[in-house]
Amino acid sequence: MNSGSVLEIEGLSLRYGERQVLNGFSMRLAPGEKVTVCGPSGVGKSTLLRCVIGLAVPQAGTVTVFGQRLDAVSVWTARRRMAYVAQEPDFGPGTARAALERPFSFRANASLRDNLTRIPEWMARFRLPADLLDKETAALSGGERQRLALVLALLLERPLWLLDEISSGLDPENRQTVIDAVARLDGVAVLAVSHDREWQAALPRTVAMAPPEPIRKAER
Amino acid sequence: MNGAFDIGFGRLAAGYLLLSFPFAILLWTRAPLLKDAVVAVVRMTLQLLFVGFYLQVVFDQNRMWLTLLWLIIMVGVADGSILRGCRLRARRFALPLFFALLAGTAVPLLVFVGPILGRSPWLDAQYAIPLGGMILGNCLRADIIGLQRFYEGIARGEKAFHQTLAQGAQLGEAIRPHVRDALQAALTPTVASMATIGLVALPGMMTGVILAGANPMTAIKYQIAIMIAIFAGTALTVYGAILLTVRHSFHPYGLLDHDLFVPKRVR
Numbered sequence: 001m002n003s004g005s006v007l008e009i010e011g012l013s014l015r016y017g018e019r020q021v022l023n024g025f026s027m028r029l030a031p032g033e034k035v036t037v038c039g040p041s042g043v044g045k046s047t048l049l050r051c052v053i054g055l056a057v058p059q060a061g062t063v064t065v066f067g068q069r070l071d072a073v074s075v076w077t078a079r080r081r082m083a084y085v086a087q088e089p090d091f092g093p094g095t096a097r098a099a100l101e102r103p104f105s106f107r108a109n110a111s112l113r114d115n116l117t118r119i120p121e122w123m124a125r126f127r128l129p130a131d132l133l134d135k136e137t138a139a140l141s142g143g144e145r146q147r148l149a150l151v152l153a154l155l156l157e158r159p160l161w162l163l164d165e166i167s168s169g170l171d172p173e174n175r176q177t178v179i180d181a182v183a184r185l186d187g188v189a190v191l192a193v194s195h196d197r198e199w200q201a202a203l204p205r206t207v208a209m210a211p212p213e214p215i216r217k218a219e220r
Numbered sequence: 221m222n223g224a225f226d227i228g229f230g231r232l233a234a235g236y237l238l239l240s241f242p243f244a245i246l247l248w249t250r251a252p253l254l255k256d257a258v259v260a261v262v263r264m265t266l267q268l269l270f271v272g273f274y275l276q277v278v279f280d281q282n283r284m285w286l287t288l289l290w291l292i293i294m295v296g297v298a299d300g301s302i303l304r305g306c307r308l309r310a311r312r313f314a315l316p317l318f319f320a321l322l323a324g325t326a327v328p329l330l331v332f333v334g335p336i337l338g339r340s341p342w343l344d345a346q347y348a349i350p351l352g353g354m355i356l357g358n359c360l361r362a363d364i365i366g367l368q369r370f371y372e373g374i375a376r377g378e379k380a381f382h383q384t385l386a387q388g389a390q391l392g393e394a395i396r397p398h399v400r401d402a403l404q405a406a407l408t409p410t411v412a413s414m415a416t417i418g419l420v421a422l423p424g425m426m427t428g429v430i431l432a433g434a435n436p437m438t439a440i441k442y443q444i445a446i447m448i449a450i451f452a453g454t455a456l457t458v459y460g461a462i463l464l465t466v467r468h469s470f471h472p473y474g475l476l477d478h479d480l481f482v483p484k485r486v487r
Contacts (some may be wrong), residue, residue, distance in 0.1 A: 055382045076390065085384040092380035092397070108388035147403030156387070172300045 003066070004095070006031050006160050007052065012061035014047055022048045022058065027207055029160075034183060034190040036199045039209030046194040047089065047211070049162040052191070053084040065160065069180045080108045083153030087165040096140065096148055097133040103156060115155045116207045120137040127177055142169030147178065162193040167199070224431045251362070280383075285356050287345045291329075291352045295321045298360040305364040307482045308371065316464035317363065324359040324457025325352055328449035336445050351446065354425065358410065358450045359457040366406035366458035371469065373398045374476050381476070392473045399462055407460045410451050417447065 007029040014022040021044040029035060037045050050056035052063050054075035063070040065078040090118040091099035097119075104113045120130060137145060146166045153161055163182070167175040175198065182190055183202040192199055200206045227235075241263060246254040278286050299318045303310045329352045332341045342348075374381050374395070384394045417423055422430075425446045429439035469480050 030318065030398050055386065055475065057471065057473060057475070075473050079386060080388040082386070084383075086379065086383065089381070090377070090379035090383055090385075092377055103387040103389070106389045106393050108390070152387070170323075 004030055005205065006033075006066055007112060007191065008062075008064040009048075009052070010062045011063075012048070012051060012058050012063065014044070014051065014056060014058045016081060022051070022061075025060065025209065026061075027187050031159075032187050032189055033205065034185075034188075034203040035192070036203045036206045037191060037193045037209060038195060038200060040211065043209045043211050045209055046164050046184060049084065049164050049191065049193060052162055053082055055084070071166060073144055076200065082160045082162060083158035083165050084162045085146060085149040085153060087146075087168060088142060089139040089149040091145070091148070095134055096137055096138065097174060099113060099137050099148065100133075100155065112155070112157060115157065119151065122154045122177060125154075125181055126150055126176055143171070143174060146170070147174070150178065151183075159188055159189045161188055161192075163190065163194075165193055165195070167194065167196060224428075224433065238456055240449055275345075275349065279348065282345045284341065284343045287343045287348050290345075291325070291356075292322075294353060294356055295325060297315060302360055302367065304365045306368045306371075307484070308367065309480050309482060312468045312480065316468065317367075317461055319465050320457050320460035321356065321359055321363065323460050324453040325356045327456060328355055328453040331452075332445055332449050350428075351449070354446060355449055355453045359453050362410070362454035362458050363461050365409075366402040367461055367465070369405040370395075370402035370462055371397050371476070371480065373401055375478065375481070378476065385474045387444075391470060394474060395462075395466065396433040399459075400464060403455070403458055407451070407454055410447075410454050414447050414451065415442070423447075 005028045009025060009027050012022050012025045039045055047056055051058050054070060066081055068074040070078055100119060101116060103109050120152055123130060128147050146169055167178050170178060179198050179202045182210060192203060240258055245256060279291055295318060298321055299314055302317060332351055333347055337347060381394060423443055426439040426443040429442045430436060469477055471477055
């Protein structure tokens with residue numbers, strides 16, 4: 001493990017049945033570094049993020065997060081240092097306020113409970129109206145749910161963010177707001193999967209994933 | 221109690237004439253239930269005759285080991301019915317579920333026949349078997365509802381479940397809302413029946429005790445005790461079944477193992 005990496009992925013391979021989704025993918029992420037991951041649909045970009053947060057289990061290869069190789073024991077502590085925003089976040093039943101408050105009832109996040117006072121500030125940063133807090137999350141648009149998940153990532157003070165097409169449900173104005181906010185995050189490493197050129201323009205490095213073997217890595 | 225008035229086999233056979241009404245209605249309306257109804261009546265008769273003869277032997281012998289054996293066999297049969305009812309893999313669920321059913325049945329039964337009834341011996345077949353059967357029957361129904369709601373609920377809401385894990389929840393914290401939901405679904409029928417009992421219909425146990433010649437106040441005391449035993453048993457067995465099966469049902473990363481469901485097409 002390179003001591004300067006927050007994330008190190010080595011030879012990651014995953015197959016769903018007959019379909020090879022990832023084949024020996026490797027990359028590194030330095031502290032505070034922000035990287036866009038791009039590539040055609042079905043190349044395994046979302047699966048890559050799910051492997052890093054431990055929501056998919058690769059058949060081969062390793063994921064090392066903050067110096068800890070991901071396994072059945074370390075995955076539980078590693079998740080406390082990562083924020084994962086899915087393309088279509090699902091908060092389960094309840095209001096937006098409950099969705100923001102629930103993670104602070106977990107033992108891992110209990111010490112951060114005071115951060116809940118910053119909800120209005122972060123909501124405003126992502127141009128979310130305050131009355132949205134009392135709405136059911138199921139009634140929110142995809143873009144609102146994505147921004148709500150970003151607010152939660154800020155509240156939880158995670159140093160590594162995994163973002164999966166998080167501006168796909170946004171209009172151009174809100175998309176630029178989100179991209180700018182993420183690009184300006186201080187001391188937070190970001191792995192952002194996106195097709196959008198705006199992301200590639202805003203974040204300093206781009207990693208391209210390609211379907212044929214072997215996986216190619218292109219640096220911008 | 222001086223025992224219920226017996227029904228002669230000849231008179232019971234005459235009772236089957238009542239079946240001409242439902243059969244005639246089904247025939248006339250061509251409701252596609254006639255064949256199933258005939259099979260069900262035949263099965264009911266044979267099963268109950270078999271159990272009747274067998275129980276007669278168990279009651280006459282009234283040995284503690286025989287009573288215990290009977291209760292354990294009933295728990296084993298219930299175990300199999302639950303797994304078939306929930307589409308869950310027998311190999312990994314049968315044993316933990318057996319213990320959950322055993323605990324849910326044995327604990328309230330022992331309290332009922334011990335401190336509440338206070339008869340000697342505690343495991344008198346005449347009391348232990350029917351009381352155990354009533355508690356077990358309710359545990360079976362509750363486990364089917366509870367396990368189904370728990371595992372299918374997680375599978376249906378898997379994106380939200382994964383989101384919870386990604387937010388730093390331990391497995392126990394991530395499954396907590398689903399445990400709550402499963403308990404709610406499994407215990408609601410018992411709670412509802414406790415709330416309305418006596419108002420809508422005379423419950424089975426009370427009817428049985430009255431038919432056996434007891435006065436209504438004795439019957440009510442039995443009914444109250446069995447309702448409490450059933451409520452305690454169902455809560456214990458559902459909670460126990462979830463706790464005991466969870467360790468075999470999730471990947472060490474906290475992900476639900478979908479292999480625990482039996483695919484529909486092979487049923």
